[in-house]
Amino acid sequence: MKIVSPLNPEKELDTLSSWKDAFIAIDKNPGHWKEGRSACTLARYFLSGRGEPEVIAAINGLLDGDSVEGLERGEIETPCPFDDYLNPRRQDMGIWGRTKSGRRFFVGVEAKVDESFSENTLGSALIEAAKTKADKPKSHAVDRIAGLCDWFGVSPEDEAVRNLRYQLFHFTKGTADVKNVDISIMLLLTFHTPEYDSRKGEGNAADWQAFVNRFFVPVQGGYKLNIANCASTVYAVEKIVID
Numbered sequence: 120m121k122i123v124s125p126l127n128p129e130k131e132l133d134t135l136s137s138w139k140d141a142f143i144a145i146d147k148n149p150g151h152w153k154e155g156r157s158a159c160t161l162a163r164y165f166l167s168g169r170g171e172p173e174v175i176a177a178i179n180g181l182l183d184g185d186s187v188e189g190l191e192r193g194e195i196e197t198p199c200p201f202d203d204y205l206n207p208r209r210q211d212m213g214i215w216g217r218t219k220s221g222r223r224f225f226v227g228v229e230a231k232v233d234e235s236f237s238e239n240t241l242g243s244a245l246i247e248a249a250k251t252k253a254d255k256p257k258s259h260a261v262d263r264i265a266g267l268c269d270w271f272g273v274s275p276e277d278e279a280v281r282n283l284r285y286q287l288f289h290f291t292k293g294t295a296d297v298k299n300v301d302i303s304i305m306l307l308l309t310f311h312t313p314e315y316d317s318r319k320g321e322g323n324a325a326d327w328q329a330f331v332n333r334f335f336v337p338v339q340g341g342y343k344l345n346i347a348n349c350a351s352t353v354y355a356v357e358k359i360v361i362d
Contacts, residue, residue, distance in 0.1 A: 120171055120214070122193035132195065138162040145196040145209075155314030160362060161211060161230040164310070165193070173358065174214065178226065178304060180340030181354045182218060190216040199227060199293035202266050204259045208293035215300070224302035225351075227294035232310050233319035236326050241268075241288060242281030267292060271334060271346065280333070287330040291344065295353045303349075307357040331355055 122132045124141035132138040142158055143149050152158050164170040175187045197213030212228035239247065241264065248260035264275060267288045273280045294303045307327060309320065335342035341356030 120190040120193050120216075122165060122195065122212075125194055125197055128194070132162075133166070135159075135162055135166060138166065138195065142195060153314075155232065155312040157211070157230040157232050157234055157310065160232060160310045160312055161228070161308065162195075164308070164360065164362075165212075173360070174226065174306065177306060177340070177356055177358050178216075178224070181304065181338070181356060182302075183339055185218045185220045185222065187224075188217045188219045190214055192216075199297060201289050201292035201296050202263055204263055208289045210290075210293065213297075218302075222301040223299060224304060225294070225297040225300045226304045226306050227290065227297070228306050228308060229290055230308045230310065231323060232312055232314055233316045233323060235319070235323060236284035236290075237286040239285040240282050241275065241285050242278075244285040245275055245281070270348070283330050283333065284326045287327070291334070291353070291355075295344065295346075295349050295351065297351075300351050303351045303353045305353070305355040307355070309357060309359045310362050311359065312362040327357060 123130060124132060124145065126141065126144055130137070132141055139152055139159070139162070142152060171190055175190065179186045192215045194213045195211070197210045198207040199210050199213065200207035210227040211230040214226040214228065216224055218224065245261070245264050248264055251258045251260045268275045268280070270292060271288065275281065290305055294305045297303055309323070331342045334345060335355055336345050338354070341354050344353035344355070
């Protein structure tokens, strides 16, 4: 599988230094690239040759009666719009491929060591959005959250929903909205590196489980999104990688 940057889709990222340079060019914060943390560990995982077969195995676990023909292209920090506003979701990595039966799929990768699913819950994100709207009347921050709630079929006033992590809402919608695919997969890669903090990791696991329990149903190999208005079949699966 050829892995590239959206800024230069012709140049393959085949060394750690090229991947680092491409990541920083998009992220703009060199401090986010650290050994043992998610961005650098994701790069090492794929550059080592370990990532591709393990991701294929995770996908195959979801495909009852079908299997992966191959992973065709990977793109780091790939933009995945989930509405018509600016600033689309950035997947840590997007992967496109095809199954043996000819179905096209997209994998949206969220890489974690023990980094949280953002500091914001949906409720706290909504409070911040309202403050932004008061200061900047043209802001669409509140509209963006309202649109997500409408798509998920929930009320932003529902306390249980407000306590779910905001990042997981746009992770789901951004993955589900990728065009020209039959299957969309949210892949949470949790890396247990020497930097992994088990207390934080357990908190992340609880946040992930609370979200999938609310919007997904268990299936072979993971979970299936329980929302009817999706152009593709949407799955969620976590893979724990011991580094």
